[in-house]
Amino acid sequence: xxxxxxxxxxxxxxxxxxxxxxxxxxxxxxxxxxxxxxxxxxxxxxxxxxxxxxxxxxxxxxxxxxxxxxxxxxxxxxxxxxxxxxxxxxxxxxxxxxxxxxxxxxxxxxxxxxxxxxxxxxxxxxxxxxxxxxxxxxxxxxxxxxxxxxxxxxxxxxxxxxxxxxxxxxxxxxxxxxxxxxxxxxxxxxxxxxxxxxxxxxxxxxxxxxxxxxxxxxxxxxxxxxxxx
Numbered sequence: 001x002x003x004x005x006x007x008x009x010x011x012x013x014x015x016x017x018x019x020x021x022x023x024x025x026x027x028x029x030x031x032x033x034x035x036x037x038x039x040x041x042x043x044x045x046x047x048x049x050x051x052x053x054x055x056x057x058x059x060x061x062x063x064x065x066x067x068x069x070x071x072x073x074x075x076x077x078x079x080x081x082x083x084x085x086x087x088x089x090x091x092x093x094x095x096x097x098x099x100x101x102x103x104x105x106x107x108x109x110x111x112x113x114x115x116x117x118x119x120x121x122x123x124x125x126x127x128x129x130x131x132x133x134x135x136x137x138x139x140x141x142x143x144x145x146x147x148x149x150x151x152x153x154x155x156x157x158x159x160x161x162x163x164x165x166x167x168x169x170x171x172x173x174x175x176x177x178x179x180x181x182x183x184x185x186x187x188x189x190x191x192x193x194x195x196x197x198x199x200x201x202x203x204x205x206x207x208x209x210x211x212x213x214x215x216x217x218x219x220x221x222x223x224x225x226x227x228x229x
Contacts, residue, residue, distance in 0.1 A: 004040055008210045012071045012203045013064060014049060016041060017212040020060040020189035024051055037063060053079045056153065058168070061088070061194025062212040074202035079150055085198040088145045088155055089123075089214065091191035091221055092164040093177050096122045096141040102158040106151045117148040118158045126225035132180060140167070140225055144195075155192060167191045167221075185224060189217045 052075035066072035168190035
């Protein structure tokens with residue numbers, strides 16, 4: 001069994017740098033999956049762990065677990081009350097503005113609209129000598145996104161909404177770009193990485209900041225763009 005990369009661990013909480021493609025726990029909508037972060041971490045630590053929040057299967061980065069039901073409830077409440085500061089890195093299509101705010105409500109599965117708000121800033125831009133469609137070159141941006149709310153697929157939907165979809169996002173992204181990256185550069189992941197979370201420790205009340213480094217495939221794409229990691 002693969003060993004998970006543990007990036008924070010105390011007597012109440014443990015965080016891993018979740019690989020892209022790994023499900024947090026069993027799900028009826030992903031019957032193909034044989035490994036799950038929850039079970040792998042439980043076996044690795046030889047103790048029960050409880051997810052404090054969720055990350056999409058295709059998103060890599062900081063994933064936090066509690067080591068008791070009580071702490072799980074306290075942390076889930078912080079996430080739900082938007083008291084956890086979350087930062088993500090994403091590679092998107094096109095050249096984004098230097099920074100911006102995306103205030104665009106998102107619909108739940110039952111049809112209810114929920115407010116959703118994301119701030120972002122552009123860290124780097126690239127133009128590759130690769131024609132696509134009617135364009136002689138292909139343009140990309142590296143953005144740091146700071147979601148202020150925690151809606152399902154929020155960043156994926158928000159960047160798609162401003163016409164800068166995340167590369168490798170099959171559900172909300174650009175099929176032409178995804179096909180290009182898969183065929184030309186054998187990219188199989190979505191270029192979205194949960195880079196950092198910061199919050200008040202639910203037991204000690206001390207500030208906690210947990211950072212996850214970029215994984216190999218993301219780093220490879222940064223190199224392709226000519227960006228420093």
